[in-house]
Amino acid sequence: MKLLLASRNAKKLGELRRIVAAEGFSVLGLDDVPAFPEAPETEPTFEGNALAKARDAFAATGLPSVADDSGISIDALNGMPGVLSARWSGAHGNDQANLELVLGQLRDVPDERRGAAFVCAAAFAGPGGETVVRGEWRGRIIREPRGENGFGYDPIFVPEGYEVTSAELSAEEKDKLSHRGRALRLLLPHLRELAQ
Amino acid sequence: MKLLLASRNAKKLGELRRIVAAEGFSVLGLDDVPAFPEAPETEPTFEGNALAKARDAFAATGLPSVADDSGISIDALNGMPGVLSARWSGAHGNDQANLELVLGQLRDVPDERRGAAFVCAAAFAGPGGETVVRGEWRGRIIREPRGENGFGYDPIFVPEGYEVTSAELSAEEKDKLSHRGRALRLLLPHLRELAQ
Numbered sequence: 315m316k317l318l319l320a321s322r323n324a325k326k327l328g329e330l331r332r333i334v335a336a337e338g339f340s341v342l343g344l345d346d347v348p349a350f351p352e353a354p355e356t357e358p359t360f361e362g363n364a365l366a367k368a369r370d371a372f373a374a375t376g377l378p379s380v381a382d383d384s385g386i387s388i389d390a391l392n393g394m395p396g397v398l399s400a401r402w403s404g405a406h407g408n409d410q411a412n413l414e415l416v417l418g419q420l421r422d423v424p425d426e427r428r429g430a431a432f433v434c435a436a437a438f439a440g441p442g443g444e445t446v447v448r449g450e451w452r453g454r455i456i457r458e459p460r461g462e463n464g465f466g467y468d469p470i471f472v473p474e475g476y477e478v479t480s481a482e483l484s485a486e487e488k489d490k491l492s493h494r495g496r497a498l499r500l501l502l503p504h505l506r507e508l509a510q
Numbered sequence: 511m512k513l514l515l516a517s518r519n520a521k522k523l524g525e526l527r528r529i530v531a532a533e534g535f536s537v538l539g540l541d542d543v544p545a546f547p548e549a550p551e552t553e554p555t556f557e558g559n560a561l562a563k564a565r566d567a568f569a570a571t572g573l574p575s576v577a578d579d580s581g582i583s584i585d586a587l588n589g590m591p592g593v594l595s596a597r598w599s600g601a602h603g604n605d606q607a608n609l610e611l612v613l614g615q616l617r618d619v620p621d622e623r624r625g626a627a628f629v630c631a632a633a634f635a636g637p638g639g640e641t642v643v644r645g646e647w648r649g650r651i652i653r654e655p656r657g658e659n660g661f662g663y664d665p666i667f668v669p670e671g672y673e674v675t676s677a678e679l680s681a682e683e684k685d686k687l688s689h690r691g692r693a694l695r696l697l698l699p700h701l702r703e704l705a706q
Contacts, residue, residue, distance in 0.1 A: 356618050358586070390554065392588035404614020415611075418600020422552050 317505070318342045320371035320381040322352075323407075325465040326494075330382065333489055333498045339505070342377065350374035355383060360397055360435035361446045368437040369444060378440030381420070384494060388455060389429040390420060396433075399466065407464055413459060417470060420455055428455045430471065432480070437496035438505055445504045449496030453480070461465045464488060513701070514538045516577040518548075519603075521661040522690075527579065529685055529694045535701070538573065546570030551579060556593055556631035561642045574636030580690060582663045584651060585625040586616060592629075595662065597604035605662055609655060613666060616651055624651045626667065628676070632693035634701055641700045645692030646661070647705035660684060671694065 317339040319329045326345055335341050353370055355363040360383040367381030386400025395402040401434070403411035420428060430453055437446040452474045459469035461481025468481035473491060480488055489495045511537040523539055525541070531537050532649040549566055551559040555580040563577030575650045581595025591598040597609035618622060626649055648670045655665035657677025664677035669687060675686055685691045 354618055356620060358623065373687050391594075392592065394588050396562055396588065398587075398615055402615065404611055404617070415600055420595055420600065421600070422597070424552060427554065442526050443549070 316340045316342060316377055318347060318371055318379040319333045319346060320352075320367050320374055322377050326382070326384075329485075329489065329492075329494050330380070330498065331464040332485065333495055333507075334502075336379065337502055337505075341384040344371075347375050347377065352362055354508075355397065357383075358397065360384060360433055361437070361448065362439035363397060364435040365439070365444065368446075372439035372444075377476055378438065380436065380438050380444050380498075382404040382436045382494060382497065383416040384432065384434035384497075386416075386424075386471065387431045387433050388416065388420070390423045390427050391416075392481070413470055415456065416467065417457065417459075420457075425454075429453075432467070432471065432493040434456055434497040435503045436494070436495040438501055442507070445501070447504070449493040449498070449500060451480075451491060451496065512536045512538060512573055514540075514543060514567055514571055514573040514575040515662050516540060516548075516563050520580065525681075525685065525688070525690050526576070526694065528681065529691055530576065530698075530701075533698055533701075540567075540627070543571045543573065551593065553579075554593060556580060556629055557633070557642045557644065559593060560631040560633035561640065564635040564642075565640060568635035568640075574634070574701075576632065576634050576694075576701070577633075578630055578632045578690060578693065580628065580630035580693075582626050582667065583629050584612065584616070586619045587612075598640075601607040609663055609666055612651065612663065613653065613655075616653075621650075625649075626651050628663075628667065628689040630689040630693040632690070632697045634697055638703070641697070641699070643693055643696040645689045645690065645694070645696060647676075647687060682700050 319330050331341050357363045363383035364381050368379045371379035387393045395433045403415045432451040434449045453471050461469050464481040471480045515526045553559045559579035560577050564575045566619050567575035583589045599611045628647040630645045649667050651666050657665050657675045660677040667676045
């Protein structure tokens with residue numbers, strides 16, 4: 315079955331593709347279909363943004379579509395950066411600036427209050443209907459970046475039960491544990507059912 | 511009666527002094543007393559920080575002491591910058607950087623979701639005991655700074671019922687309306703009673 319992954323973030327697309335392709339879906343990206351106007355991510359929730367993106371992609375292409383919206387939710391920032399994770403420093407998609415800003419904001423926050431969660435809402439829209447699910451990955455924010463894998467806030471996030479950052483995990487390890495892996499695995503039964 | 515205002519922020523001290531002095535208290539600042547070690551503001555609430563500062567000042571000087579902790583709580587940022595208002599951009603006390611960061615973070619947030627409140631916790635610690643109160647000032651965050659008065663986030667905050675920013679109000683108007691004015695007026699009866 316063909317499935318459109320409605321993301322323009324190359325690294326995120328890679329993660330989504332790996333996880334979904336392993337389930338036997340034939341995966342297309344936005345570069346494989348004619349361009350269509352994409353709505354900005356202005357919903358106040360991950361779920362709202364993911365669903366809007368999947369819905370727009372399905373409406374424009376007729377292909378069963380999966381989209382995600384994800385980010386990091388930091389306890390000491392009342393759950394922010396949240397839906398603003400990719401533009402936390404004001405500019406969009408500057409991983410380094412976003413990460414350094416978080417480290418600066420948390421400089422005086424003691425170790426026992428540095429809890430956080432990576433959150434991913436994954437949405438599907440297709441001929442059979444639409445659905446949205448949520449995956450979370452708890453951990454804590456450290457004080458200096460470590461690791462070269464992953465992207466975004468990975469170098470400052472140490473998952474619960476680990477001593478390494480998510481940027482120090484291999485892609486395969488990360489997929490097993492991550493918010494995006496969890497959300498997509500929650501979505502798979504719906505995909506199989508709704509896409510028929 | 512002598513009252514120590516435990517703040518090192520000159521503009522904030524000016525506001526506190528104006529409001530409290532009008533009530534007939536003889537106001538001292540930290541520069542008028544011997545130096546003592548000041549604890550960093552690491553509490554997760556305005557109230558906790560204000561009380562810690564007032565308590566430290568009273569313990570060190572024996573003078574009835576008032577302290578505040580204040581900031582801006584923005585709805586679309588889940589109540590942040592909150593206690594991190596003065597160091598939101600990572601550096602402490604860079605009003606311009608903090609304000610520009612907020613404008614960048616809210617760039618895609620539509621007008622109907624730009625609500626905010628200035629919040630001030632004002633604490634007293636003296637021989638008669640201690641107390642802490644909270645004043646709030648609701649409004650919204652605009653898209654370009656306006657006005658030269660005040661400090662901090664004043665140029666991007668338009669109070670409810672107004673069309674001008676709090677940086678376009680005179681000091682006297684601001685004192686009547688502001689979070690700091692409200693909190694201090696809530697504190698005054700306690701001051702009179704507890705300081706005796």
